Amino acid sequence: MLAEASSGGKPSVRTSQLDHTWSIANAQPGAVVTLEVDTQAAANSENDNFAFTYSIGAGPWVNLGTLLNGTARQTLSTQLPSSTSGLIQVRVVDTDRTSGRGGIDQLSIYRIRVVSAGDPGEQAPVVTITSPPRAQR
Numbered sequence: 429m430l431a432e433a434s435s436g437g438k439p440s441v442r443t444s445q446l447d448h449t450w451s452i453a454n455a456q457p458g459a460v461v462t463l464e465v466d467t468q469a470a471a472n473s474e475n476d477n478f479a480f481t482y483s484i485g486a487g488p489w490v491n492l493g494t495l496l497n498g499t500a501r502q503t504l505s506t507q508l509p510s511s512t513s514g515l516i517q518v519r520v521v522d523t524d525r526t527s528g529r530g531g532i533d534q535l536s537i538y539r540i541r542v543v544s545a546g547d548p549g550e551q552a553p554v555v556t557i558t559s560p561p562r563a564q565r
């Protein structure tokens with residue numbers, strides 16, 4: 429469970445914020461490399477949401493997705509380059525820092541993982557559907 433931190437001060441100017449980064453060391457290359465974040469945010473009255481980004485090898489932050497408050501537990505995922513290796517960082521930041529919205533909003537992180545399947549040089553499975561013809565599907 430992660431909770432926002434309050435800026436303190438008068439309620440009218442108080443803000444709440446959250447900024448947390450996880451580091452995953454030793455990611456392995458694979459034919460298919462997938463980053464998965466299993467998470468949920470309880471509904472909050474300020475309608476504050478949580479934006480996830482990731483970085484490979486201390487490179488630029490890339491959008492992973494936004495977790496909306498009050499929605500079901502879900503897995504945000506993306507496919508990473510098959511050559512991915514070493515350090516992967518995942519960051520979550522709240523999306524609302526309006527003055528006066530000092531509520532301490534929370535989210536749950538159940539699991540963050542990088543799944544590497546197959547060897548890097550391998551062809552990922554490809555499924556081609558030939559029957560019925562496209563027009564009939």
Ligand SMILES: [Ca+2]
Nearest residue numbers: 444445522524
């Ligand atoms: Ca906030």
